[in-house]
Amino acid sequence: QKEVEQDPGPLSVPEGAIVSLNCTYSNSAFQYFMWYRQYSRKGPELLMYTYSSGNKEDGRFTAQVDKSSKYISLFIRDSQPSDSATYLCAMSDDGQNFVFGPGTRLSVLP
């Protein structure tokens, strides 16, 4: 079992839909959680980060962490074609060494 699991997709949704992206993990020591977005032929860019459990909202994006279930989610409201990318979750126990999920490819259809 990999340390961080993520459905690879592809996930196709119509424009305006609410998108839910998820990761599960096995290491209960993880307490730093991040979401990156990666467009084709580009490096990943940091979208959101959270520490420990709870929710964090930034515009159309909401990150949720449920440490009891070892499950994190990224919600995208009013999805746009420009949101089409691969979304990577990453997590760490010490804030120094991060383990990445394999990524979920999202396609938002106009």
Added chain:
Amino acid sequence: KAGVTQTPRYLIKTRGQQVTLSCSPISGHRSVSWYQQTPGQGLQFLFEYFSETQRNKGNFPGRFSGRQFSNSRSEMNVSTLELGDSALYLCASSWDRWGIFGQGTRLTVV
């Protein structure tokens, strides 16, 4: 503000050769991390350098090495290239925890 610069962007090498990739971090960032990204394995941590010292290392063979210079620029070297080394190599620079990625170097080994 200049981003993280990786050179070259694309590289083709033959098996058995060696290669050196370069990463110039964001000004003021002292930490540089290297990652290998492949479709099958996702983003995997290679090593991290901080103030010219290797601070963390992932599970890669000794053919993969790196160094950091006094101006924080970093290089990674792969010797005796294998077909399986074909990948996107990304570096991320950071001042604190959250790494900012470069666009990567796409290495193809033939």
